[in-house]
Amino acid sequence: MKQDISQRKLRAGIVGGGQGSFIGAVHRIASELDGQAEVVAGAMSANPERAATSAKAWFLSRSYASFEEMAEREASLPDSIDFVMVTTPNHLHYPVARAFLEHGIHVVCDKPVTFTLAEAEALVQLVEQKQLIFALTHNYTGYPLVRQARQMVRQGELGTIRKVLVEYVQGWLAEPQERLGNKQAEWRTDPARSGIAGCVGDIGTHAENLLSFITGLKIAAVCADLTTFVEGRRLDDDANVLLRLENGGKGVLTCSQIATGEENALSIRIYGTKAGLEWHQMEPNTLIYKPADGPQQILRTGMPYLSDEAKALTRLPAGHPEGYLEAFANLYRLAIADIRRVESGQTPLHDYPTVADGLRGMRFIQRVVESSHKGAVWVDL
Amino acid sequence: MKQDISQRKLRAGIVGGGQGSFIGAVHRIASELDGQAEVVAGAMSANPERAATSAKAWFLSRSYASFEEMAEREASLPDSIDFVMVTTPNHLHYPVARAFLEHGIHVVCDKPVTFTLAEAEALVQLVEQKQLIFALTHNYTGYPLVRQARQMVRQGELGTIRKVLVEYVQGWLAEPQERLGNKQAEWRTDPARSGIAGCVGDIGTHAENLLSFITGLKIAAVCADLTTFVEGRRLDDDANVLLRLENGGKGVLTCSQIATGEENALSIRIYGTKAGLEWHQMEPNTLIYKPADGPQQILRTGMPYLSDEAKALTRLPAGHPEGYLEAFANLYRLAIADIRRVESGQTPLHDYPTVADGLRGMRFIQRVVESSHKGAVWVDL
Amino acid sequence: MKQDISQRKLRAGIVGGGQGSFIGAVHRIASELDGQAEVVAGAMSANPERAATSAKAWFLSRSYASFEEMAEREASLPDSIDFVMVTTPNHLHYPVARAFLEHGIHVVCDKPVTFTLAEAEALVQLVEQKQLIFALTHNYTGYPLVRQARQMVRQGELGTIRKVLVEYVQGWLAEPQERLGNKQAEWRTDPARSGIAGCVGDIGTHAENLLSFITGLKIAAVCADLTTFVEGRRLDDDANVLLRLENGGKGVLTCSQIATGEENALSIRIYGTKAGLEWHQMEPNTLIYKPADGPQQILRTGMPYLSDEAKALTRLPAGHPEGYLEAFANLYRLAIADIRRVESGQTPLHDYPTVADGLRGMRFIQRVVESSHKGAVWVDL
Amino acid sequence: MKQDISQRKLRAGIVGGGQGSFIGAVHRIASELDGQAEVVAGAMSANPERAATSAKAWFLSRSYASFEEMAEREASLPDSIDFVMVTTPNHLHYPVARAFLEHGIHVVCDKPVTFTLAEAEALVQLVEQKQLIFALTHNYTGYPLVRQARQMVRQGELGTIRKVLVEYVQGWLAEPQERLGNKQAEWRTDPARSGIAGCVGDIGTHAENLLSFITGLKIAAVCADLTTFVEGRRLDDDANVLLRLENGGKGVLTCSQIATGEENALSIRIYGTKAGLEWHQMEPNTLIYKPADGPQQILRTGMPYLSDEAKALTRLPAGHPEGYLEAFANLYRLAIADIRRVESGQTPLHDYPTVADGLRGMRFIQRVVESSHKGAVWVDL
Secondary structure (H helix, E strand, O other), rough: OOOOOHHHHHEEEEEOOOOHHHHHHHHHHHHOOOOOOOOOEEEEOHHHHHHHHHHHHHHEEEEOOOOHHHHHHHHHOOOOEEEEEEOOHHHHHHHHHHHHHHOOOOEEEEEOOOOOHHHHHHHHHHHHHOOOOOEOHHHHOOOHHHHHHHHHHHOOOOOOOOEEEEEEEEOOOOOOOOHOOOOOHHOOOOHHHOOOOOHHHHHHHHHHHHHHHOOOOEEEEEEEEEOOOOOOOOOEEEEEEEEEOOOOOOEEEEEOOOOOOOOOOEEEEEEOEEEEEEEEOOOOOOOEEOOOOOOOOEEEEOOOOOOHHHHOOOOOOOOOOOOOHHHHHHHHHHHHHHHHHHHOOOOOOOOOOOOHHHHHHHHHHHHHHHHHHHHOOEEOO | OOOOOOHOOOEEEEEEEOOOOOOOHHHHHHHOOOOEEEEEEOOOOHHHHHHHHHHOOOOOOOOOOOOOOHHHHHHHHOOOOOOOEEEOHHHHHHHHHHHHOOOOOOEEEOOOOOOOHHHHHHHHHHHHOOOOEEEEHHHHHHOHHHHHHHHHHHOOOOOOOOEEEEEEEEEOOOOOHHHHOOOOHHOOHHHHOOOOOOHHHHHHHHHHHHHHHHOOOOOEEEEEEOOOOOOEEEEEEEEEEEEEEOOEEEEEEEEHHHHHHOOOOEEEEEEEOOOOEEEEEEOEEEEEEEEOOOOEEEEEOOOOOOHHHHOOOOOOOOOOOOOOOHHHHHHHHHHHHOOOOOHHOOOOOOOOOOOOHHHHHHHHHHHHHHHHHHOOOOEEE | OOOOOOHOEEEEEEEOOOOOOOHHHHHHHHOOOOOOOOEEEEOOOOHHHHHHHHHHOOOEEEEEOOOHHHHHHHHOOOOOOOEEEOOOHHHHHHHHHHHHHHHOOOEOOOOOOOOOHHHHHHHHHHHHHHOOOEEOOOOOHOOOHHHHHHHHHHOOOOOOOOEEEEEEEOOOOOOOOOHHHHHHHHHHHHHHOOOOOOOHHHHHHHHHHHHHHHOOOOEEEEEEEEEOOOOOOOOOEEEEEEEEEEEOOOEHHHHHOOOOOOOOEEEEEEEOOOEEEEEEEOOOOOOEEEOOOOEEEEEOOOOOOOOHHHHHHHOOOOOOOOOOOHHHHHHHHHHHHHHHHHHOOOOOOOOOOOOOHHHHHHHHHHHHHHHOOOOOOOOOO | OOOOOOOOOEEEEEOOOOOOOOOHHHHHHHOOOOOEEEEEEEEOOOHHHHHHHHHOOOOOOOEOOOHHHHHHEEEEOOOOOEEEEEOOOHHHHHHHHHHHHHHOOHHHHOOOOOOOOOOHHHHHHHHHHOOOOOOOOOOHOOOHHHHHHHHHHHHOOOOOOOEEEEEEEEOOOOOOOOOOOOOOHHHHHHHHHHHOOOHHHHHHHHHHHHHHHHHOOOOEEEEEEEEEOOOOOOOOEEEEEEEOOOOEEEEEEEEEEEOOOOOOOOEEEEOOOOOOEEEEEEOEEEEEEEEOOEEEEEEOOOOOOOOOOHOOOOOOOOOOOOOHHHHHHHHHHHHHHHHHHOOOOOOOOOOOOOOOHHHHHHHHHHHHHHHHHOOOOEEOO
C-alpha cells in the first residue's frame, strides 16, 4: 500500500524528454519546483541507449525502454508513480496518455493535446470515464498576471470585450532549420509527428488558448491565411487569422515562425468598453491596464494590490522576476494539488487547461487549416 | 511681378483650419517651421465670422469668406500665395484643390486625398495636366526613421519581405463622442463629410500608406472585416484586414478607434528573409532593426550611422526628441523645395506622398469597404 | 509709433546663431512656432561675412555686424524688435543682454545666464531696475509633464520629498572632439568662452534647474567630485555630486559628457513619503507616477486627466509626440505673453526660468567647482 | 561510506528558512532546480515547534532543533548532508558556517557574509584552512547577462572604464514596517541581527558586489552620505556614495529602501572609452551594449551570439524568460559542481562569490558607515 500521499512528495514519471529535448527538462523542473513531487521513473526515449543515459543523468530510480512497459510496470509497484508527464512529439500524446490513464495513472500532457481531432475527442471520453486528473500544459496560463487579467475580465473591469489582438511570433524557422540538423525543427515541421499544422499547432494554439483563458470567450469563426514561406517545408510557418468571437467581438490572431529577429513573442491586447489590457510573455511580470478614464496602470507581479489568485501563484517579492519555469510550475502546483485532492477523496478544482481545452484547441487547428485550404474563407468553429 | 522666389519665404494660404480645428494649426506650424514659408491668407471657415476671427488670430494679411473667392483673388495679386494648404474635412478636398490648381497655385492637401475614388482619379489627371506640385500629408512618412526604414528595405538589408504587421489603434471613439459635442468626431463619423469609411479612411489609410512607403510593395488583395461597435454610428470604427502583397508576402492591417486606452498607436513590423524592422509612431525616434544573425539594434534619430536622407530630415542632435510636428514639417520642407524647383525651372523630386499615392489610398478604402460588405471576402486591388 | 502690439506678431532679433550653430535655429523655431513672433533682425556672427550670409539664409530684414550696433539701431527704429534672443557662447551672454536691456529691449537668453557669478549678480540688478522681461531658456522646464510634475509636488501628492536622483549623461565628448574640428565642442571646453566649468556648466545646470523647478527645493550643500577624463581637456567632462536639500532630503546629481553611447539622457527621479515620480527627457511625453499604495501610473502628454497647466502647454492630441522644440517654444510662448503683458501695462507672470534662477545656477556651478577643487568636500550654497 | 557522489544527487541541509522566511524557500528551489541536489535535513528555526513544522512541510528526512546539533549529527551519518545552506539573519552566519566547516561540511551562505568585519576575516582563514567550498549567494552574479557583461569587460570591449553608476532602490521600508509586524523588516532594521548597517548591508553590498564582479575593479575610496529617514529606525535606510575606483575611474552607488514605489531596482551602467553597458535586474534577460560608433545593441539571454559562459547558465531558448530563481540556481549549479570536484579530488573553479568577496563586502560596509559617521568624508578601502 502506498504511503499516505499527504506525508510525502508525489512520484512522477516522464515519457519523452531524453537528451536533446528542450521540454523534458522543463517538465522536470516545473514539477519539482515547489518540492511537492519528484521525478523517479521514465521512458525517456524510443532509443534504449538514450533512454538509459537520460534516466541516469537525472538519477531516476527506474528507466524503461517503452512507455507501454512503463505504464504496465508502474501500475503494479507499491511505490508507483502518481502521475506521468507526456513530453513526446505530438503524434505520441494520445497513445501515451491513454496507456497511463488506462492503468489509473494521472496525466500531465504537453500541447497540443493530440495528433488528430478524433484522438482528442476519444481522450475527452477516456478522461471523463476514468475520473483521473488530466492537465494540459498551456503553460502561459500559469503566469500570475494572466490569472490577474482573467479575473479582471470576469469582474467586469473591461466591460464588454470588443476587440482582441493576440499574436505569437518567432523567427527561429526563418531558415530551413529542419534541414540543418535542428531536432526541434525536424519533428515540428514533419506532418507525421506534428499533425496537420506547423506553426498553428505549435504556437497558434497557445495564442488561441490564451485568448480563451483570459477573456472567457470562444472563437465563433475564423478566416485564416496560412503560408509556408520556407521552400520545401511541408507545414505552415506563418498564419494570419481573422477572428469573430461568440459575443460579437472581433479579433486577429497572427502567429509566425519566420518573423526574423523575434524570439518568443506571445502577446495579447484586449479592448473592452471600459478598459483595455495588454500583456507580453517576454515581460511577464507586467500587465498594462488601460482604463478609459485615467492613466494607464502598470500592474506588477508580487504587488499587494493584485488578486488573491495572482498572489497565490507568486513565490517572490515584487521586483524579483519570475519567468517561464515558474509559470510552468504553477500549472504543476495546481495539478498536483488536484491529484492530492482526488487521491484523498476530495473534488478537484481543474483550474488549469484540461482535456476539454485541448479538444477546443484541436478544433481550432482543424478549422484554421480548413479555412486556409479553401482560400481563406470563413469557417465556423 | 513676383519677387525672385529664392530671395524670400514662400507665401502660403490655408483653406479650413478655423478655430476648433486641430489640423489647421498643425499645417501652419509645419509649413513655417523651417523659416521657408509664411501663412498670409486664408479662407478658414465657411462661417464668415469664424473665418475672420481665425484669420485675425493668426495675423493673416488677407482673409476670405470662401475658397472660390480666395483662389480667384489670390491668383491675381502681385504678392499672391505660392501654395495653398487644404485642411478641410474630406468632402471639400477635391473642389478646393481643383480651384487652386486651376488658378495655377500649388497644393498641399490633407489625407485622404478626396471624398470619392472618382474624384481622386480626376485629380490625378488635373495635377498631371497642370504640372503643379501636389503634396499629400501622410505626415508619418516625414519621420526620419521612416525614411531610414525605407532606405534599408531598398538596399536589401531585410532581404525579401515576407510578412508585414501594420496597425493604427486609437481609443477616442470608444464612446459616441460625435453625440457628445466633439467636433472632430462629428465630421469624421459623418458619411456626408468623411466618405464611405470611418476609421479606415481616417487612420487606416495612414497605415496603408506607411506600409507602401517603407516596403515599396503594393497590396494585391484584401480580406477585410469592418465593424461599427458604437451604436448609432454610421461608419466603421474598427477594421481587421488580411493582406496579400504583390510579391507574395502576407500581412495584417488592423485599425481601430474603439481600442480603449490607446492614444495614437500607429506601428509597423516588417519581416524579411534577412532581418526584421519595427517602428512605433509614439516613440518615433527609435527604429528597431532585427538582423537574423545578431543582436537587435536600436537605431536612433540624429545618430551619425543613419542614412543621409534620415539625417537631412533631422534638426537636432540625437537625444533631443523630434515629434509629430517636425515630421509634418519635413513634408513641407520637401514640398516647398519642390515648389522652388518648379518655379525656377528645375525638375521636382516628388519625395513625399503625391496624388498618385492618394489615388492608391482611395482605392484601398474602396476595396476594403467592398470586401467587408461582401462578408469579408478577398478583393483584389 | 509702434503698431498696437496686440494686433501683430512680435518682432524678434537674434545675437549669435550663425551658420554652424545648433542653438540659433532652435531659438528661431521656438520663438516663431506659435505664430506670435517673427525673427526680423540679427547680429548672427562676429564674422561679418558669416553674419550677412546667415541673415540672408533666414530672410532677415536687417543684419548687423555687431550686437552693440544692433542694440543701438534697433532701439531707434519705428518697427524695432520687441525682444532679443541671446544665443552666443557663454562669455557674451552678459554684455549682449546688458546692451539690449539698457536700450529697453526684452531679453530671452540661453543658459548658463552669464560667464561669471559676479556678472549674474549684476544682471539681476539690471533686470530689476529696467523692469523688462528676462527669460532664461532652461528649456526642459517647458515640457508639459515637467509642469505636471511640479504641480503634483506642489499639491502634496508626493508628500515630503526625501530623495532626488537627477542625472544628465551624454557621450559625445568621450573623444577629444574639440581637437577634431567640432565647433560645439571647441567653445564648450574652452575656459575663455565657457567659464569655470565644462560639463557642469553645460548640462549640470540643467539638472540643477530641473530639480529646483519641480521640487521647489533649493540645494543646501554639495559634495562634488569632478573629473576631466579626456587628456588635454581643460574643463571637467564628468561630475558626481552628493546633494543635501534645504528640507533635509538627500540626492545625487551626476552629469557626464564621456558616458559613451548616451545621447542626451536627462532624467529625474523624486521620492517622497507618499509617492515617487520619474521623468526622462528622451521620452518626454511620459511621466511615471508611483504611489505608495497602488500600481504605477503612466501619465501621458495630451491626456484629459492632466493639470490645466500641462494642457495649456500642449498643442496636439495624446499620442502625437511633442519634443524638444515644442518644449522650447513653450518658454517662448510664456515669455512672449509676458512681453505683451508688460507692453500693455499688465503684470507679468514670470512662469519660466528667470534671471534669479540663472543666478542660482551660477552659484551652483561655482560651489560645485569649489567643492571639487578642495578634494570633494561639503560646501554650502 | 558514502555512495559515489557522481552517481547521486547531493544531499543538502538548511539552517534557517523556517515558515515566514522568504529566502529559505529560495535556497531550496535554487539548490534543487537542476536536479543535482535534494534538501534532506534542516535546523529551520530556533523555535523547536516551528523547526519541526517547517521541516515536515518540506518533507525533510531529518529535522534538528539547533544548528550545533545538526552539524555534529550530520557529520556522523553515512548519508550525511554534503553541504549546508545558511539562510539565517546575518548575526548567525558566522557561527553556523563555522560549525559546519569545522565538521567538514561545505557551505553555501547568504550575504552579507558575516555580522562583523572581524568575523569575516576569521572566516576567510577557516575556509582556507579547511579547503572546503564556501559560496556566497550574491545571487545577481548568477544571471547569464551579468556573466556576459563581465566577459565583455574582460575582453576589452568597453576599453578603459571611466564611470560606473550602480544603484539598488526599493520602497518597501518607506513606512516603519518593522513596527507594523513585518518580520523581514524587523531583523533587517535591528542592529543586533543585521549589523552596523541597514540598507547598505542588505542591498548596498549587492550593488558593490555587482560592480566588482562585472568590472573586475575594486573600489579605492568612498564618500558616503547615509540617512535614516523613517523616524525611530535604528539603521540607515538610504545611502548615496561617491566612488573612486582603483583604476582612476569614478562612480556613484546609491541604495535606498525608502524609494517609494520602487520594487527591487538593482541596475548598473558602465562607461568605458570604447562602449557603455547597462543592465537592470528587473529585466534581467536584456543587456544593453552601447558602442561608441554604432547603434545600441540589445543582447538577450539565450541568443547564439552570447558568450559560452552566458549560454552555459541558461536553461531555455531565447524569449522564455528566466528570472531570479534561475540566477540563484546558477550559483548553486556552480557551487555543486565545485563540491563534486573537491569530493572527487579535482581542483574547484570558485566561479561564484566566495568568502574573499564576502570579506571585501564587509569592508565596504564598514568604510561606508565610517565615512558617513565622520560627515561624509573620503575614506579609503
